[in-house]
Amino acid sequence: MPEVAIRKRVTVVEEILHEGGPPPAQPLLRGAALCVIRNPFAGRYVEDIAGFMDDLTPLGIAMARDLLKALGGDPARIQGYGKGAIVGSAGEQEHGALWHVPGGYAMREILGEAKAIVSSAKKVGGPGTRLDVPVTHINASYVRSHFDAMEVGIADAPRADELLLALVMTTGARIHARVGGLKASEIKGQDGLR
């Protein structure tokens, strides 16, 4: 399968101190690792694309590692995660789906025991397209305080023959979470849901 040709890497960290309410002792961190690579299937229909997932696996692990480092380096601090992809205009939505397995695997690998499915979003778009990457709790998808999203994008990507791949991690609940539901302190963390 084709090699992974990286044009650009972007790391974004948001430190949220408050949103008009009482500032918590620890600010919330949300981080994204973005990588712009060539889409080896751009411009034509290719039936057999699944092998590219294996090629993306080392990239996913490198991105997850870099993102964890940007968020302070301690895997125990990471409580939420998500992933996403933007496919340039000469590609298919299905090319974005290639990121599901390597992106999710990479974060689980780096974070150890993460049980919950990694929520995701993808779209086809031009340079500057913004993507809302959904975020949920890493061990129990139903933890309501951790339902969140982080908007990402790069001014000059993806070009027509590129893929923009994204991983997102957070260190906690929404900054002033107060709409009830399952709490992070109440989860069993066995089935990935509760």
Add this chain to the structure above:
Amino acid sequence: MSAMVNIRKIVTVVEETLQEGGHAVSPPTRRAAAIAVIENPFAGKYVEDLAPLFEVGEALGDLLAKRAVAALGIEGGKVQSYGKAAAVGENGELEHAAAILHPKLGAPFRKVLTKGAALIPSSKKRGGLGTVLDIPLGHKDAAFVRSHFDGMEVQINDAPRANEIMVAVAVTDSGRPLPRVGGLKHTEIKGEDGLR
């Protein structure tokens, strides 16, 4: 941090370019921005004396410069180019951005970089949530270094709110990827007058 700055959010962005036009960029060019979203104490009213915002600029010059340099993972002295910008929410004045950016932000910014003979290029605007700021970039010691004329786009989807100001600084450890339009080179500067 000074008590008079109410910071809601700080965002850092690092951008690394490994290829341009199909050619490898080696070493990759890297730039970083640090952006603070703060309360605008003068939103919605005309206030003659903007001096309190000068102090805000001074505090942010230190904080944001340190964040941006740390995000690049280099020593301040290794920074090659810099810039600054601000976006004022809809209830504020453009002059509020000027009050933060121009009187006092530069000195602590330059202190973090150990030098900075050149003018810090800047831009400002008023806008709503998700406003895009193009932070102009220029060589920190010699404004005429042509390979370092550049800009970095930043935006935060939930800022600035009407009563907020978004304040940004950007630093690089390099010029544009694959520069080839001539002019004064980084290696040729004197770095004394801020121009050449």
